[in-house]
Amino acid sequence: MDKANRFSFAGILKTVLDVVFAISILWLALLLLAFLVTMIDPGSGANVFTTSTVYPLWDLVPGHILHAESSDPTVKINIRPLGWILMKSGNRAYLLMIMIGFFSWAGLFSLVILQLRRFLASVEAGNPFCRENASRIRTIGWSIIAAFLIKTANDLSAVIYMRRVISINGRHLFPPSGMIWESLHLEILFIGFVVLAISGIFRLGTRLKEEQELTI
Amino acid sequence: MGITVHLDLLLVMRKMKLVDLAEKVGITIANLSILKQNKARAIRFSTLEALCRELACQPGDILKYEPEAKTESPGAVDDLPE
Numbered sequence: 369m370d371k372a373n374r375f376s377f378a379g380i381l382k383t384v385l386d387v388v389f390a391i392s393i394l395w396l397a398l399l400l401l402a403f404l405v406t407m408i409d410p411g412s413g414a415n416v417f418t419t420s421t422v423y424p425l426w427d428l429v430p431g432h433i434l435h436a437e438s439s440d441p442t443v444k445i446n447i448r449p450l451g452w453i454l455m456k457s458g459n460r461a462y463l464l465m466i467m468i469g470f471f472s473w474a475g476l477f478s479l480v481i482l483q484l485r486r487f488l489a490s491v492e493a494g495n496p497f498c499r500e501n502a503s504r505i506r507t508i509g510w511s512i513i514a515a516f517l518i519k520t521a522n523d524l525s526a527v528i529y530m531r532r533v534i535s536i537n538g539r540h541l542f543p544p545s546g547m548i549w550e551s552l553h554l555e556i557l558f559i560g561f562v563v564l565a566i567s568g569i570f571r572l573g574t575r576l577k578e579e580q581e582l583t584i
Numbered sequence: 585m586g587i588t589v590h591l592d593l594l595l596v597m598r599k600m601k602l603v604d605l606a607e608k609v610g611i612t613i614a615n616l617s618i619l620k621q622n623k624a625r626a627i628r629f630s631t632l633e634a635l636c637r638e639l640a641c642q643p644g645d646i647l648k649y650e651p652e653a654k655t656e657s658p659g660a661v662d663d664l665p666e
Contacts, residue, residue, distance in 0.1 A: 582625035584615050 382488040389481045396474050403467050407460060440533045447536075455530060462529055469522030476515040483508050497573040505567035512560035516553065523551035585650035591620045594639050594646060609634040 436445045442458035457463060483504040490501055531540060595602060606616045611631060618624050632643055639646070 579625050582618065582623065584611060584619045584624045584627045584631050 378488045378491040382485055382492065385481055385485045385488065389478065389485070392474070392478060392481070396471070396478075399470070403463070406458075406463060437535050437538075438533050439535065443533055445534055453530075453534065455534065462526075465525055466522065469518055469525075472518045473515050473522070476511045476518070480508050480511050480515075483511075497570065497577040499574055502567055502571040502574055505563060505570050509560050509562075509564035509567055512563060513557060516556040516560060519556070520552055527551055585652055588648050588650055589619055589622050589624070590646060590648055591616075591635075594641060598639055600639070605635075605638060608638045 436447050436453075438445050438455075440457070440459055444456045444458075446454040446456075487496075487501050487504050490496055490498060534540070595605065602616055602620065603613055606613045609616070609631065611634075615624075619627065632646070635646060636643060
Protein backbone atom coordinates (compact mmCIF):
# COMPACT_ATOMS: atom_id res chain seq x y z
CA MET A 369 0.00 0.00 0.00
CA ASP A 370 1.59 3.32 -0.99
CA LYS A 371 1.86 6.34 1.28
CA ALA A 372 -1.13 8.20 -0.15
CA ASN A 373 -3.51 5.24 0.17
CA ARG A 374 -2.39 4.49 3.72
CA PHE A 375 -3.01 7.98 4.89
CA SER A 376 -6.35 8.34 3.13
CA PHE A 377 -7.49 5.18 4.94
CA ALA A 378 -6.51 6.79 8.23
CA GLY A 379 -8.36 9.91 7.17
CA ILE A 380 -11.50 7.94 6.37
CA LEU A 381 -11.31 6.10 9.68
CA LYS A 382 -10.84 9.40 11.48
CA THR A 383 -13.97 10.76 9.81
CA VAL A 384 -15.93 7.67 10.82
CA LEU A 385 -14.74 8.10 14.40
CA ASP A 386 -15.82 11.75 14.34
CA VAL A 387 -19.32 10.70 13.28
CA VAL A 388 -19.45 7.92 15.90
CA PHE A 389 -18.28 10.36 18.57
CA ALA A 390 -20.86 12.99 17.61
CA ILE A 391 -23.69 10.41 17.61
CA SER A 392 -22.57 8.95 20.94
CA ILE A 393 -22.49 12.42 22.55
CA LEU A 394 -26.00 13.13 21.26
CA TRP A 395 -27.21 9.74 22.47
CA LEU A 396 -25.65 10.31 25.89
CA ALA A 397 -27.30 13.73 26.16
CA LEU A 398 -30.72 12.22 25.40
CA LEU A 399 -30.15 9.41 27.90
CA LEU A 400 -29.06 11.90 30.55
CA LEU A 401 -32.26 13.85 29.99
CA ALA A 402 -34.36 10.69 30.24
CA PHE A 403 -32.44 9.68 33.35
CA LEU A 404 -33.10 13.01 35.05
CA VAL A 405 -36.82 12.77 34.24
CA THR A 406 -36.98 9.23 35.60
CA MET A 407 -35.12 10.11 38.78
CA ILE A 408 -37.53 12.97 39.45
CA ASP A 409 -40.59 10.85 38.83
CA PRO A 410 -39.91 7.13 38.46
CA GLY A 411 -43.52 6.43 37.63
CA SER A 412 -43.77 9.08 34.99
CA GLY A 413 -43.82 6.63 32.15
CA ALA A 414 -40.45 7.83 30.89
CA ASN A 415 -38.90 4.57 32.06
CA VAL A 416 -36.50 3.81 29.31
CA PHE A 417 -34.29 1.69 31.53
CA THR A 418 -35.33 -1.87 31.06
CA THR A 419 -33.55 -5.11 31.67
CA SER A 420 -34.12 -7.82 29.16
CA THR A 421 -32.90 -11.34 29.60
CA VAL A 422 -33.67 -14.78 28.33
CA TYR A 423 -33.98 -17.26 31.07
CA PRO A 424 -34.40 -20.98 30.53
CA LEU A 425 -37.63 -21.12 32.51
CA TRP A 426 -38.10 -24.73 31.68
CA ASP A 427 -35.32 -25.41 34.20
CA LEU A 428 -37.34 -23.84 36.99
CA VAL A 429 -40.94 -24.22 36.02
CA PRO A 430 -41.97 -27.42 34.31
CA GLY A 431 -44.71 -26.73 31.86
CA HIS A 432 -45.72 -23.13 31.15
CA ILE A 433 -45.48 -19.86 33.09
CA LEU A 434 -48.42 -19.16 35.35
CA HIS A 435 -47.47 -16.05 37.27
CA ALA A 436 -44.54 -13.67 37.78
CA GLU A 437 -44.19 -11.38 40.76
CA SER A 438 -41.91 -8.64 41.92
CA SER A 439 -41.02 -8.04 45.56
CA ASP A 440 -40.22 -4.41 44.69
CA PRO A 441 -43.43 -2.40 44.09
CA THR A 442 -41.60 -0.08 41.69
CA VAL A 443 -40.70 -2.94 39.39
CA LYS A 444 -42.96 -4.08 36.59
CA ILE A 445 -42.36 -7.45 34.97
CA ASN A 446 -43.49 -8.64 31.61
CA ILE A 447 -42.87 -12.21 30.51
CA ARG A 448 -42.82 -12.73 26.78
CA PRO A 449 -42.98 -15.95 24.84
CA LEU A 450 -39.82 -18.06 24.65
CA GLY A 451 -38.80 -16.99 28.15
CA TRP A 452 -37.93 -13.31 27.62
CA ILE A 453 -38.23 -11.36 30.86
CA LEU A 454 -38.66 -7.60 30.52
CA MET A 455 -38.25 -5.60 33.68
CA LYS A 456 -39.02 -1.91 34.07
CA SER A 457 -37.69 -0.58 37.32
CA GLY A 458 -38.70 2.63 39.06
CA ASN A 459 -36.32 1.89 41.92
CA ARG A 460 -34.19 5.03 42.19
CA ALA A 461 -31.27 3.23 43.81
CA TYR A 462 -31.24 0.60 41.08
CA LEU A 463 -31.61 3.21 38.34
CA LEU A 464 -28.79 5.27 39.85
CA MET A 465 -26.53 2.22 39.95
CA ILE A 466 -27.32 1.36 36.33
CA MET A 467 -26.83 4.93 35.13
CA ILE A 468 -23.55 5.49 37.03
CA GLY A 469 -22.25 2.30 35.48
CA PHE A 470 -23.56 3.21 32.03
CA PHE A 471 -22.23 6.77 32.00
CA SER A 472 -18.85 5.65 33.38
CA TRP A 473 -18.67 3.09 30.61
CA ALA A 474 -19.80 5.67 28.04
CA GLY A 475 -17.25 8.19 29.34
CA LEU A 476 -14.46 5.67 28.88
CA PHE A 477 -15.78 4.87 25.40
CA SER A 478 -15.65 8.57 24.50
CA LEU A 479 -12.10 8.80 25.87
CA VAL A 480 -11.07 5.85 23.71
CA ILE A 481 -12.65 7.45 20.62
CA LEU A 482 -10.84 10.76 21.28
CA GLN A 483 -7.46 9.08 21.80
CA LEU A 484 -7.98 6.95 18.70
CA ARG A 485 -8.86 10.02 16.66
CA ARG A 486 -5.69 11.83 17.72
CA PHE A 487 -3.68 8.69 16.99
CA LEU A 488 -5.11 8.48 13.47
CA ALA A 489 -4.40 12.20 12.96
CA SER A 490 -0.72 11.56 13.71
CA VAL A 491 -0.70 8.58 11.34
CA GLU A 492 -2.19 10.77 8.64
CA ALA A 493 0.53 13.37 9.31
CA GLY A 494 3.15 10.67 8.77
CA ASN A 495 4.36 10.56 12.37
CA PRO A 496 2.88 7.49 14.08
CA PHE A 497 5.88 6.74 16.28
CA CYS A 498 5.90 9.52 18.81
CA ARG A 499 5.79 9.66 22.61
CA GLU A 500 2.22 10.96 22.56
CA ASN A 501 0.95 7.97 20.59
CA ALA A 502 2.54 5.47 22.96
CA SER A 503 0.80 7.30 25.79
CA ARG A 504 -2.50 7.41 23.88
CA ILE A 505 -2.48 3.68 23.18
CA ARG A 506 -1.65 2.98 26.80
CA THR A 507 -4.62 5.16 27.83
CA ILE A 508 -6.86 3.22 25.44
CA GLY A 509 -5.68 -0.09 26.93
CA TRP A 510 -6.34 0.96 30.51
CA SER A 511 -9.69 2.48 29.51
CA ILE A 512 -10.76 -0.82 28.00
CA ILE A 513 -9.76 -2.68 31.17
CA ALA A 514 -11.58 -0.13 33.34
CA ALA A 515 -14.66 -0.42 31.11
CA PHE A 516 -14.58 -4.20 31.56
CA LEU A 517 -14.48 -3.84 35.35
CA ILE A 518 -17.30 -1.29 35.40
CA LYS A 519 -19.49 -3.27 33.00
CA THR A 520 -18.90 -6.53 34.88
CA ALA A 521 -19.74 -4.95 38.25
CA ASN A 522 -22.80 -3.31 36.76
CA ASP A 523 -24.09 -6.43 35.00
CA LEU A 524 -23.51 -8.67 38.00
CA SER A 525 -25.27 -6.18 40.30
CA ALA A 526 -28.23 -6.12 37.94
CA VAL A 527 -28.33 -9.91 37.83
CA ILE A 528 -28.19 -10.14 41.63
CA TYR A 529 -30.94 -7.53 41.93
CA MET A 530 -33.17 -9.36 39.46
CA ARG A 531 -32.58 -12.60 41.31
CA ARG A 532 -33.70 -10.98 44.52
CA VAL A 533 -36.72 -9.13 43.11
CA ILE A 534 -38.29 -11.42 40.52
CA SER A 535 -40.07 -14.64 41.36
CA ILE A 536 -41.81 -17.08 39.04
CA ASN A 537 -44.72 -19.09 40.49
CA GLY A 538 -43.58 -18.14 43.98
CA ARG A 539 -39.99 -19.23 43.47
CA HIS A 540 -37.20 -16.66 43.22
CA LEU A 541 -35.53 -16.28 39.90
CA PHE A 542 -32.33 -18.18 40.15
CA PRO A 543 -29.90 -17.15 37.46
CA PRO A 544 -28.07 -20.12 36.08
CA SER A 545 -24.28 -19.91 36.31
CA GLY A 546 -24.18 -19.41 32.55
CA MET A 547 -25.96 -16.08 32.96
CA ILE A 548 -23.27 -14.86 35.32
CA TRP A 549 -20.48 -16.03 33.02
CA GLU A 550 -22.17 -14.26 30.11
CA SER A 551 -21.97 -11.03 32.12
CA LEU A 552 -18.18 -11.27 32.36
CA HIS A 553 -17.20 -10.50 28.74
CA LEU A 554 -13.64 -11.64 29.32
CA GLU A 555 -12.84 -10.90 25.69
CA ILE A 556 -12.97 -7.17 26.55
CA LEU A 557 -10.32 -7.71 29.24
CA PHE A 558 -8.19 -9.68 26.77
CA ILE A 559 -8.41 -6.89 24.20
CA GLY A 560 -7.34 -4.37 26.87
CA PHE A 561 -4.21 -6.38 27.62
CA VAL A 562 -3.43 -6.73 23.91
CA VAL A 563 -3.70 -2.96 23.47
CA LEU A 564 -1.36 -2.41 26.44
CA ALA A 565 1.16 -4.74 24.80
CA ILE A 566 0.86 -2.74 21.56
CA SER A 567 1.57 0.47 23.51
CA GLY A 568 4.87 -1.11 24.60
CA ILE A 569 5.69 -1.78 20.96
CA PHE A 570 4.96 1.84 20.07
CA ARG A 571 7.16 3.00 22.94
CA LEU A 572 10.02 0.92 21.57
CA GLY A 573 9.33 2.13 18.05
CA THR A 574 9.44 5.74 19.25
CA ARG A 575 12.81 5.15 20.89
CA LEU A 576 14.20 3.55 17.73
CA LYS A 577 12.88 6.43 15.62
CA GLU A 578 14.46 9.03 17.90
CA GLU A 579 17.77 7.20 17.78
CA GLN A 580 17.52 6.98 14.00
CA GLU A 581 16.82 10.71 13.74
CA LEU A 582 19.85 11.50 15.88
CA THR A 583 22.13 9.23 13.83
CA ILE A 584 24.14 11.50 11.52
CA MET B 585 31.36 13.42 29.16
CA GLY B 586 31.91 10.35 26.93
CA ILE B 587 32.55 10.95 23.24
CA THR B 588 32.83 14.63 22.32
CA VAL B 589 32.88 16.14 18.84
CA HIS B 590 35.47 18.86 18.13
CA LEU B 591 34.08 19.95 14.81
CA ASP B 592 34.05 23.67 15.59
CA LEU B 593 37.78 23.64 16.30
CA LEU B 594 38.54 21.96 12.99
CA LEU B 595 36.28 24.36 11.10
CA VAL B 596 38.26 27.27 12.53
CA MET B 597 41.59 25.62 11.67
CA ARG B 598 40.48 24.89 8.12
CA LYS B 599 38.77 28.28 7.83
CA MET B 600 35.61 26.64 6.65
CA LYS B 601 32.00 27.49 7.37
CA LEU B 602 29.47 24.99 8.67
CA VAL B 603 27.24 25.60 5.66
CA ASP B 604 30.06 24.82 3.23
CA LEU B 605 31.08 21.68 5.08
CA ALA B 606 27.45 20.44 5.16
CA GLU B 607 27.18 20.93 1.40
CA LYS B 608 30.45 19.15 0.70
CA VAL B 609 29.68 16.24 3.02
CA GLY B 610 26.11 15.90 1.76
CA ILE B 611 24.18 16.24 5.00
CA THR B 612 21.85 18.97 6.16
CA ILE B 613 23.03 21.93 8.20
CA ALA B 614 20.60 20.87 10.94
CA ASN B 615 22.19 17.44 11.24
CA LEU B 616 25.71 18.84 11.19
CA SER B 617 24.69 21.31 13.84
CA ILE B 618 23.36 18.46 15.97
CA LEU B 619 26.69 16.71 15.58
CA LYS B 620 28.65 19.86 16.44
CA GLN B 621 26.60 20.38 19.60
CA ASN B 622 27.27 16.83 20.81
CA LYS B 623 23.58 15.97 20.62
CA ALA B 624 23.92 13.15 18.11
CA ARG B 625 23.39 9.59 19.30
CA ALA B 626 25.44 7.91 16.58
CA ILE B 627 27.40 8.68 13.44
CA ARG B 628 27.62 6.56 10.32
CA PHE B 629 31.05 5.53 9.04
CA SER B 630 30.15 7.04 5.67
CA THR B 631 29.50 10.41 7.32
CA LEU B 632 32.73 10.19 9.35
CA GLU B 633 34.66 9.28 6.20
CA ALA B 634 33.22 12.28 4.34
CA LEU B 635 34.07 14.63 7.21
CA CYS B 636 37.64 13.37 7.40
CA ARG B 637 38.01 13.74 3.65
CA GLU B 638 36.75 17.33 3.54
CA LEU B 639 38.59 18.41 6.68
CA ALA B 640 41.75 16.49 5.78
CA CYS B 641 42.03 14.93 9.20
CA GLN B 642 41.78 11.68 11.12
CA PRO B 643 38.69 10.46 13.02
CA GLY B 644 40.58 11.02 16.25
CA ASP B 645 40.88 14.70 15.39
CA ILE B 646 37.08 15.00 15.25
CA LEU B 647 36.08 12.60 18.02
CA LYS B 648 37.64 12.56 21.46
CA TYR B 649 36.91 10.35 24.42
CA GLU B 650 36.72 12.00 27.80
CA PRO B 651 36.04 9.71 30.78
CA GLU B 652 32.90 10.47 32.73
CA ALA B 653 33.35 11.61 36.34
CA LYS B 654 33.14 8.58 38.67
CA THR B 655 30.79 8.82 41.68
CA GLU B 656 31.94 7.41 45.02
CA SER B 657 29.70 4.50 45.95
CA PRO B 658 30.29 1.58 48.30
CA GLY B 659 30.13 -1.79 46.66
CA ALA B 660 31.06 -0.53 43.23
CA VAL B 661 32.93 -3.04 41.09
CA ASP B 662 36.13 -0.94 41.04
CA ASP B 663 36.12 -0.77 44.83
CA LEU B 664 36.20 -4.53 45.34
CA PRO B 665 39.38 -5.71 47.07
CA GLU B 666 41.82 -7.58 44.85
